[in-house]
Amino acid sequence: MYKNIIIVGGGIAGMAAAAALSEIGMEVTVLEREKLPGGHVRSWDRLFPTLRAAKEVLDFLNKSLGLLTEIICDIEVGSIVPTPGGYTIHCTNGDIFTTGCLVLATGYDLFDARKKEEYGFGIYENVITSADLEKIFREGNQVTTCGGQVPRRVGIIHCVGSRDEKVGNIYCSKVCCVTGVKQAIEIRQMLPDCEIFSFYMDLRMYDRHFEELYFEAQQKWNVNFIRGRLSECAENPDHSIILKTEDTLTGHPLKLTVDLVVLLVGFVPGSSARKITGSLGLLQGTDGFLLPADEHTAGNRTLLPGVFLAGAVKGPACVVDTIADGRATAVEVYRYMKHSEVAK
């Protein structure tokens, strides 16, 4: 049995890697900064494209962890220092771990929508993010305006903080398009009389079932998709929100009043990864996410011996891909441990 593998980050990538390593007989310690493992998925209600409960996926991963996995929660890694034959992990609570094999699965942060100042998040109460809406769904609450009214019109804004040079993020966050479609359907399921207007640049329905969900949103749920990037939000005296945009298919400027605006916030590099990168000297891409040794052929390895990457620490990824990536990391770790001195 190989021992002493440390996974930093107990989100779904870290959990999937731990479960796979545990299953092939490796002893793993997962360090998670939150009180429970699961990462961002703990905050989601239902997952695209099938609308299955996020909790089911987390329950599955939790059950898969096995006896050889120890998860230590509520612990934050401050720095990781290379040492002869391995790495020393210094936690902010003073705990120290040493290991010869390290998996970084620190995930991502959500884009701070306040940076899109013109959209008024944090200023206008009826402008919320997709994460806020997901929380409403997960807690079983009714979608309402800040005044407690049932919204008659909701605007959903795509690409907030993604593909946007103005905020310095030119990359696509991959999951926002289909999240917007999913959430539009969920609002319509909850509020059949509510009109939904979804403003997009282009809809990247790249994965299996995504396109079907997009068609369903239009055909079954009458969601209005308007190709045009939002220019700005402004607040009316009754706290409803005026959206100023352009319908680029018809070539007309458009002004639309909605009761609630949902901003589909994208991924940004995680603050934990940035901190760790500083002390470990790992490479970052121009987008700020960590770079593997080779993006085509060694997507889970780094140039440092015994240091591996799993999940969205490398860039935006959906739940399916993140879990698969965690398992792929486990294979790379196994291959490394099998041939490495540190395992012996």
Added chain:
Amino acid sequence: MNIGGKRHIWKDYQKEIAGDRFFYVRSCVRQNFFPGSEKTFLRIMKEELGKDVFENAAHTTCSGIGYHSDVVPFETTMTMVARQFALMTEAGYENFTTSCITSFGLYNEILETWHHFPDVEARIREHLHRATGRTFNKPANVSHASDVIFKFRKEIGAPGNFRLVSKKTGKPLQVVEHIGCHYAKMFPSKGVGGAEYPYVLTGMIEEWGGEVIDYPERRHCCGFGFRQYLVQANRGYSISCTKKKFDSMAPYKPDFILTNCPGCPMFLDRWQYALSEMKGTTYGENGLGIPVLTYEELAGMILGYDPWDLGLQVHQVPVEPLLDKIGIPYDPGRKFLTMDGKPMGQPLAPSHLKFYKHV
């Protein structure tokens, strides 16, 4: 609206504003539009605050209106601006302060261009030297005059001075602030508070006791926008812009509008008359308009200067209702007298927009 959200943004957009020894350049048009404003700025800076503000009568237009109207090439504009910098350098100053928002935007645009393209700066230096024999240093600090008034807003609003509070009700006056497009929309970091929720005028209004109205068309153009107005055929677009703003702000019943651009107060003030003649619509109380002020005029009012010394008599929309609300004294009989006490003539009464004396 959550004001905390705005304050969060304002934290990110703090700029350095020089505190003394300013080389001041005037606007081409403001002395015609609002003739007391620049004079009031100099009076406040020199007499109230004891600052060193230097002017050189040889300074010219920055050519910004010509540049933005595509009649003056950028190279020419840059050379003219280089000459302004040369005048500053020759006078021994390094803090450049502009009266005009277009100029302010243009100076920033040129300095930014030179920063990224040093070869352009070298070429312009050569042009200037060949044409005039002059050389120059770039300013250490570029500020708009509204930045400077913002910096000294506490001193101007010192205890004992007038407050933006209704004398009758004791409640804060409700104020629309309108920022010139070229103040921060091109370079958000160059403006106090950034481009989306600028703080420069809001800071003055809050410091002096008023409250700012956040209305839906707050960011919309005043209606000047150069080609919208300078090309005669486009003037319908200009007045449509202004109408859109007034329709949007009217439900909030603003007591007045505060501006920091040469064009904005002109258009927000004068188009109220045109709109009243065209549509029969007025936007203030009881058939009056909404008074429009420059920041220097407002600062002068706060300091208790005579409204007619501030040039408030040349406004299209009468300001007396605002003076009465605050309790600022004035002599109605002096309104239309020249500085040497002679009658300057009086405008005819508009069809709809009321003069104050008609209320």
